[in-house]
Amino acid sequence: MIQSGLLIVRGVSVLQNKSIISSLSSLGTNLTAVSVSNTQVRCYAARKGYRKQREAKKVKKEKVKISFSEKVRLEKEAKLRSRHGILKFDDSKKPLPVDNVWVQMFYQWKVYSFKEAVQCHRETHHPEMYNKPQEKLNVRVELNMEGEKKTRLLDDFHRVVAMPHKFDMGEERTVLALAKSPDIQAVARDAGATLVGGVELIKEIQTGSIALTDFQTVVAHPDILVDMVCLRGLMKKKFPNPKNGTLSPDLEKAIDTYLNGLKYSAMKNQFEKDFGLIETFIGTLDMDINHLEENFASVIRDIHKMKPKRDGEFVRRCLLWSPPVVERLKVDYSVYLENDKGKDEETDEDEEVEKVAVQ
Structure with missing residues (x-):
């Protein structure tokens, strides 16, 4: 053209x-x-949010300063997140070692009896080696926190278990005991309660003459429970309960448990909610090995009382260790577990106590 x-x-x-x-x-x-050229030029609208993104890139981002403690917390959280999925240890598919020397990561962990594990730790803490024969013997118990249904998990729990053989817990404890009968009050005093009283003590607590914050634990006999109802709002979690043993007809046993017993807590992992962990200690290496074994059995049996009514294991793994040695020895705990019948009997006893308290 x-x-x-x-x-x-x-x-x-x-x-x-x-x-x-x-x-x-x-x-x-x-x-x-x-x-x-035959190229056609058309004008299209920008993608939604594109202009805002482009403008945001132009703005200089200010660096937020964080404290040292916050930085440590974030690093710890990142480390836990990176370990996600490896807490639930399972080496059942690995072969058993056939020699007396093997690479641990390729074989199953050796399972020791309790006494064998204690003896191994005593050898490492001998005066000729670490020279710490009186060091604490720690227990690490890993739990499966699944409830009766897989979609429901157990809550964190805190318990106190009586130790057959006492040792220094490293803290001073205070117990307030309440009972109506003068004879039961006398028994409570002999058991070592910090303060013992009856109805008159309840009135002093109401008026504020006695502060509940001065006592770690409050135990009571069922005969005074009706008079204590007015204190439920003040005591809250400290209010005596038969499930944790603070409301009991055997006040002497309850006081001894909370004065000399072992406190432990089962806590779910932040990222693996079905993984629970208990870390506590059951004595020192210089104690009689039979006494240590009885203390260990008491702790394992008390933990197993919290098992939900479902099939499968509750305690995944149990390890013994003693600082400064980092070696952890796997222990066979199943020999100390009682049958479910004994657990049901204890549950029935708690229900009877509740019925007496209501009456």
């Missing part, structure tokens, strides 16, 4: 355009050839 001495050539390449110009020049024509 020719317009006013201008030749517009559409849809041709640059090389074709040059050939056309050269051919026209040879003919002596005074025309100018212009190549116009």
Whole structure:
């Protein structure tokens, strides 16, 4: 198409355009050839949010300063998150070692009897080695926190278990005992209760003459429970309860448990909610090995009382260790577990106590 001495050539390449110009020049024509592409240009709206993103990139982001403690917390949280999925240790698919020397990571952990594990720790803490024969003997118990239904998990729990053989817990404990009968009050005093009283003591607590914060635990006999109802709001979690042993007809046993018993807590992992962990200690290495074993059995049996009514294991693994040695020895705990019948009998006893308290 020719317009006013201008030749517009559409849809041709640059090389074709040059050939056309050269051919026209040879003919002596005074025309100018212009190549116009067939590319269509259309205006579309920007993607939603694109402009905001572009503007946000231009803005300089200010660095937020965090404290050292917050930095440590974030690093610890990142470390826990990176370990997600490896807390629930299971080496059942690995082979058993066949020699007396093996690479631990490729074989199942050796399972020791309790006495064998204690003896191993005593050898490492001997005066000729670490020279700490009186070091604490720690217990690490790993739990399966699944409830009766897999969609429900057990709550964290805190318990106190009586130790057959006492040892220094490293803290002073205070117990407030309440009972109506003067004879029971005398028994409570002999058991070592910090403060013992009856109805008159309840009135002093109401008026504020006695502060409940001065006592770690409050134990009571069922005969005074009716008079204690007015203190439920003040005591809250400290209010005596037969489930944790603070409301009991055997006040002497309850006081001894909370004065000399072992406190432990089962806590769910922050990222693996079905993994629970208990870390406590059951004595020192210089104690009689039979006494240590009885203390260990008491702790394992008390933990097993919290097992929900479902199939499968509750205690996943039990390890013994003693600082400064980092070696943990796997212990066979199943030999100390009682049958479910004994557990049901204890539950029935608690229900009877509750019925007596209500009456």
